[in-house]
Amino acid sequence: MRILFLGDVMGRAGRAAVSRALPQLRDAWKLDFVVVNGENATGGMGLSPDHAKGLLEAGADCITLGDHAFDQRPMREFIAQEPRILRPLNFAKSGAPGQGARVFEATGGRRVLVAQVLGQVFMKQPYCDPFSAIEPVLRSHPRGGMVQAALVDMHCEATSEKYAMGHWCDGRASLVVGTHTHVPTADAQILGGGTGFQSDAGMCGDYDSVIGMHKDEPMRRFITGMARARFEPAMGAATLSGTYLETDDRTGIATRIEMVRLGGRLPQAGPAPVDLAAPGS
Numbered sequence: 001m002r003i004l005f006l007g008d009v010m011g012r013a014g015r016a017a018v019s020r021a022l023p024q025l026r027d028a029w030k031l032d033f034v035v036v037n038g039e040n041a042t043g044g045m046g047l048s049p050d051h052a053k054g055l056l057e058a059g060a061d062c063i064t065l066g067d068h069a070f071d072q073r074p075m076r077e078f079i080a081q082e083p084r085i086l087r088p089l090n091f092a093k094s095g096a097p098g099q100g101a102r103v104f105e106a107t108g109g110r111r112v113l114v115a116q117v118l119g120q121v122f123m124k125q126p127y128c129d130p131f132s133a134i135e136p137v138l139r140s141h142p143r144g145g146m147v148q149a150a151l152v153d154m155h156c157e158a159t160s161e162k163y164a165m166g167h168w169c170d171g172r173a174s175l176v177v178g179t180h181t182h183v184p185t186a187d188a189q190i191l192g193g194g195t196g197f198q199s200d201a202g203m204c205g206d207y208d209s210v211i212g213m214h215k216d217e218p219m220r221r222f223i224t225g226m227a228r229a230r231f232e233p234a235m236g237a238a239t240l241s242g243t244y245l246e247t248d249d250r251t252g253i254a255t256r257i258e259m260v261r262l263g264g265r266l267p268q269a270g271p272a273p274v275d276l277a278a279p280g281s
Contacts, residue, residue, distance in 0.1 A: 002032050003174075003175070005035045005036075005177050005201055005244075006240065007037055007184065007204060008037045008039060008179050008202075009037065009203070010182065010204060010238075011040065011205060012233065013238040014040070014041060016238065017205075017240050017264075018060075018204055019055075024276060025262075029272060029274075034062075035114055036062070036064070038055050038060075039067070040203070048074060049074050049075065052082065052085060061104055063086070064155075066116070066155040067118055067124070077097070079098035083102060086098065086099055086116050087099070088100055088116045088127070089101055089137065090130050091127065100115060102114060112148065113146075115134060115138075115150075115152050116153040117133050119154060119155065121158035121160070131164075131168055134165075134168075139172075144250055144253070150174050153177060157180060163199060166191060166199075167191065172193075172195070174247045175195065175254060176195060177196075178201065179201055180200070182202065184241045189257065194254055196245045201241060204239070204241055204242070205233065206235060206265075208234060212233055212234060213233060214234045216229075218231065237265070239265060242260040243260060244270060262274065
């Protein structure tokens with residue numbers, strides 16, 4: 001199976017990049033399943049129902065969220081109506097709307113588990129333990145058995161915690177990929193038990209910024225310790241960042257993993273060249 005995971009979509013620039021590129025990538029790379037992290041897609045803080053619909057129409061099979069899952073209040077009701085959107089399993093002890101894990105159907109009727117958990121280290125809130133949250137989900141959905149692939153979005157700050165989750169899920173997940181820090185890491189690899197891993201997929205947004213925000217206000221706060229204005233998403237040319245994975249349907253093992261960087265300022269990377277400027281490429 002050919003799977004694409006796209007990192008945090010950041011504001012209007014990120015949404016535009018996904019809407020423009022994803023239909024071409026599905027065709028050019030013959031993708032079977034696409035996951036998009038959309039938790040910063042609306043003004044850099046959360047995801048609105050309208051913007052969620054736009055990402056799904058562009059070709060996302062599943063949208064994951066994160067610690068900003070419900071910053072846009074209408075999402076609290078919309079997520080209950082739209083099963084293709086997932087919030088973290090351990091977002092709250094009880095009462096959070098929506099689901100944190102779900103089995104989706106990919107091309108050819110193949111089944112894909114997608115789950116998301118929030119880390120605890122350096123996060124603003126003391127979320128529930130992500131390791132105990134993901135354990136029963138993986139145990140009840142063995143890869144190569146009940147599902148042909150199992151994907152885990154680890155949404156957190158600390159690289160060490162992301163690596164720990166990768167090793168915790170190794171041999172049971174097909175992919176563990178980090179989100180939240182908006183910077184793509186150069187460590188895409190297949191772990192010993194056949195689990196693909198990248199500690200952060202990066203963001204889909206303007207990298208001439210401070211992790212997706214227009215530079216002036218974050219720099220002012222770092223330098224002076226004083227806030228003067230709201231953070232605003234940067235609006236320059238966006239880089240589409242993520243992780244490409246190929247898996248074996250019989251076992252769910254990752255057989256190939258590649259970093260994805262397309263358009264914008266960063267050096268380009270991916271499983272095969274794609275000219276996003278050429279219609280139909």
